[in-house]
Amino acid sequence: MAHINILDPGASPLDYYGYELRRHREAAGLTQRQLGDVINYTGSLVGQIETARKLPTEVFSERVDAALGTGGLLSRLVGLVLRSQLPAWFQQVAELEARATEIATFQTHMVHGLLQTDAYARAVLGAMDRRKLDDRTTVRLARQRILEKEQPPVLWVILGETALRQEIGGPEAMWGQLARLLSFEDAPLVNVQVLPFSAGAHAGLQGSFNHYRFASDPAIVYTEGYGTGHPTANPDTVKDCSLRYDHLQAAALSIKDSAALIRRTMEEHYGESQLSSDGRPLA
Numbered sequence: 680m681a682h683i684n685i686l687d688p689g690a691s692p693l694d695y696y697g698y699e700l701r702r703h704r705e706a707a708g709l710t711q712r713q714l715g716d717v718i719n720y721t722g723s724l725v726g727q728i729e730t731a732r733k734l735p736t737e738v739f740s741e742r743v744d745a746a747l748g749t750g751g752l753l754s755r756l757v758g759l760v761l762r763s764q765l766p767a768w769f770q771q772v773a774e775l776e777a778r779a780t781e782i783a784t785f786q787t788h789m790v791h792g793l794l795q796t797d798a799y800a801r802a803v804l805g806a807m808d809r810r811k812l813d814d815r816t817t818v819r820l821a822r823q824r825i826l827e828k829e830q831p832p833v834l835w836v837i838l839g840e841t842a843l844r845q846e847i848g849g850p851e852a853m854w855g856q857l858a859r860l861l862s863f864e865d866a867p868l869v870n871v872q873v874l875p876f877s878a879g880a881h882a883g884l885q886g887s888f889n890h891y892r893f894a895s896d897p898a899i900v901y902t903e904g905y906g907t908g909h910p911t912a913n914p915d916t917v918k919d920c921s922l923r924y925d926h927l928q929a930a931a932l933s934i935k936d937s938a939a940l941i942r943r944t945m946e947e948h949y950g951e952s953q954l955s956s957d958g959r960p961l962a
Contacts, residue, residue, distance in 0.1 A: 780832055
């Protein structure tokens with residue numbers, strides 16, 4: 680008889696997910712292979728997720744919920760599972776993102792994680808360490824679920840022009856990333872502005888930062904270093920960064936002009952043939 684690894688559901692969100700997956704599968708009278716056949720995954724993958732050796736994805740969870748009639752249990756759990764896999768120092772930030780009613784971010788040289796594509800995120804995360812890159816990419820992209828909530832936060836993004844021109848992941852990855860930025864051009868809750876090189880000296884020269892606002896809690900400012908994060912609710916710091924953000928928005932291009940600059944950058948650097956006659960990315 681094959682050895683069955685029995686998980687402790689209280690050990691971690693990932694263990695709890697695997698425990699519930701196995702419990703519902705066995706209640707349905709299915710083997711791992713049979714469930715895999717139903718949801719178009721391998722039985723081996725089902726087994727790896729049941730034993731907490733592989734991270735589940737949102738699509739996997741949705742398919743299992745449908746196949747086993749779990750009432751959406753695994754789809755509700757997967758967000759918690761993926762958030763628990765973030766670096767310990769970043770988990771608090773993911774919680775801030777999930778609770779915020781408004782997020783304002785200034786990024787000097789890189790697209791913010793909430794707007795990254797798979798290829799771009801993979802290139803960023805794999806720059807120094809390619810271990811478990813699939814799982815780490817899945818975890819990063821899972822943060823973007825907050826933009827699909829019934830009441831998503833308002834997201835303001837100011838990108839330094841460097842973020843458009845620093846070729847991360849190659850031309851194809853950059854084209855896809857800039858196309859994603861353009862996809863929000865008419866989305867009132869996601870606003871993208873570019874701070875052009877021509878702005879010269881500006882209020883964000885000290886570096887990138889995020890500003891989180893909440894329905895009833897004090898605002899929080901977050902800055903980041905190498906492998907460390909620094910959230911603070913200090914009123915003086917929050918006030919200073921709020922003022923800096925106002926100045927950055929004033930110096931940045933309008934949303935419309937920012938989109939035009941993104942299109943020009945795509946044409947000039949990453950593939951003119953992939954734009955339609957009106958300058959919009961082709962599907």
